[in-house]
Amino acid sequence: MPADLHTELHGVVAERLQGREQRYTANRRAVVEVLASTDRPLTIQQLLDRADGLPQSSAYRNLTVLEDTGVVHRVAGSDEFARFELAEDLTDHHHHHLICSACGSIEDFTVGAELEKTIEETLDRAATEAGFQVDNHRLDLVGHCRRCA
Amino acid sequence: MPADLHTELHGVVAERLQGREQRYTANRRAVVEVLASTDRPLTIQQLLDRADGLPQSSAYRNLTVLEDTGVVHRVAGSDEFARFELAEDLTDHHHHHLICSACGSIEDFTVGAELEKTIEETLDRAATEAGFQVDNHRLDLVGHCRRCA
DNA sequence: ATTTATGCAAATCGTTTGCAAACCT
DNA sequence: AGGTTTGCAAACGATTTGCATAAAT
Numbered sequence: 001m002p003a004d005l006h007t008e009l010h011g012v013v014a015e016r017l018q019g020r021e022q023r024y025t026a027n028r029r030a031v032v033e034v035l036a037s038t039d040r041p042l043t044i045q046q047l048l049d050r051a052d053g054l055p056q057s058s059a060y061r062n063l064t065v066l067e068d069t070g071v072v073h074r075v076a077g078s079d080e081f082a083r084f085e086l087a088e089d090l091t092d093h094h095h096h097h098l099i100c101s102a103c104g105s106i107e108d109f110t111v112g113a114e115l116e117k118t119i120e121e122t123l124d125r126a127a128t129e130a131g132f133q134v135d136n137h138r139l140d141l142v143g144h145c146r147r148c149a
Numbered sequence: 150m151p152a153d154l155h156t157e158l159h160g161v162v163a164e165r166l167q168g169r170e171q172r173y174t175a176n177r178r179a180v181v182e183v184l185a186s187t188d189r190p191l192t193i194q195q196l197l198d199r200a201d202g203l204p205q206s207s208a209y210r211n212l213t214v215l216e217d218t219g220v221v222h223r224v225a226g227s228d229e230f231a232r233f234e235l236a237e238d239l240t241d242h243h244h245h246h247l248i249c250s251a252c253g254s255i256e257d258f259t260v261g262a263e264l265e266k267t268i269e270e271t272l273d274r275a276a277t278e279a280g281f282q283v284d285n286h287r288l289d290l291v292g293h294c295r296r297c298a
Numbered sequence: 299a300t301t302t303a304t305g306c307a308a309a310t311c312g313t314t315t316g317c318a319a320a321c322c323t
Numbered sequence: 324a325g326g327t328t329t330g331c332a333a334a335c336g337a338t339t340t341g342c343a344t345a346a347a348t
Contacts, residue, residue: 023322025328044312055330060313062328076225080312080338098281109279115271122264123290130258131295132247140287141272146280172347174303193337204305209338211303229313229337 102148
């Protein structure tokens with residue numbers, strides 16, 4: 001990630017936290033830092049491995065705050081581990097996931113803008129008719145990654 | 150569910166289990182029965198409430214077997230509870246889910262066949278290029294149900 | 299008869315929480 | 324100072340498992 005985008009990211013996160021009376025502490029910065037440096041959602045363990053010295057409980061607590069603030073997004077995979085990524089509006093990178101049901105890994109993945117638009121509009125219309133208010137969609141592909149195929 | 154489809158369902162499940170050296174016991178039948186009688190994925194607790202006398206550990210163990218055998222499908226929601234539904238090829242009912250992030254409820258939901266086909270083909274093509282073998286897709290809408298809106 | 303499923307209770311493990319010390323404003 | 328976050332360790336709760344008994348083949 002380029003230095004300027006990087007700085008910008010922290011600025012936006014700080015604002016978003018302050019708007020909810022939350023502080024942008026060193027630990028929280030570390031979590032955001034790690035999540036910004038990868039191309040896929042991370043488990044708590046992966047996050048701890050990459051954020052040296054971060055205690056487990058702080059990871060959990062800060063991820064909760066960051067999720068409530070809309071900075072981080074929780075991704076449900078096929079295994080028992082929760083995974084986290086930066087919210088899409090912070091990365092400007094709308095994407096989906098390739099979930100390997102063999103090893104549990106999750107990879108990012110995008111589809112063309114036209115299909116994306118069609119999907120979004122159609123789903124939204126159908127859901128609204130069902131009395132459901134859509135906040136976002138979750139379009140994931142479950143299967144086998146290159147290594148597990 | 151009509152009586153004949155019902156009988157047919159048990160026949161198919163029995164075959165599928167036997168093909169994997171598994172028995173179609175009373176408990177397993179009860180689990181399938183309950184899942185067939187509802188229009189949405191159920192949590193373990195909901196399943197236990199509807200299958201009188203079924204011990205919790207048997208529910209877990211049998212759901213594992215039924216999932217491994219492809220009879221039952223696990224659905225990840227927005228809360229901490231695993232939910233289960235019959236596999237789509239047993240019900241002939243390809244559908245998606247409306248997940249309420251407020252109360253955690255999950256409702257079934259379908260979209261038109263044309264969009265479904267477009268989505269499937271496009272995703273499959275894109276994923277294959279990424280070296281990923283797609284088994285199925287997961288297209289869920291996250292938002293607020295009528296009661297929680 | 300032999301293998302597999304059951305049911306209870308105990309263990310497991312990811313996640314949450316109480317509390318006193320460290321930190322930010 | 325006054326409130327928040329931290330870090331450790333203990334608690335929690337959904338899920339799993341050991342083991343003796345019952346059921347299925």
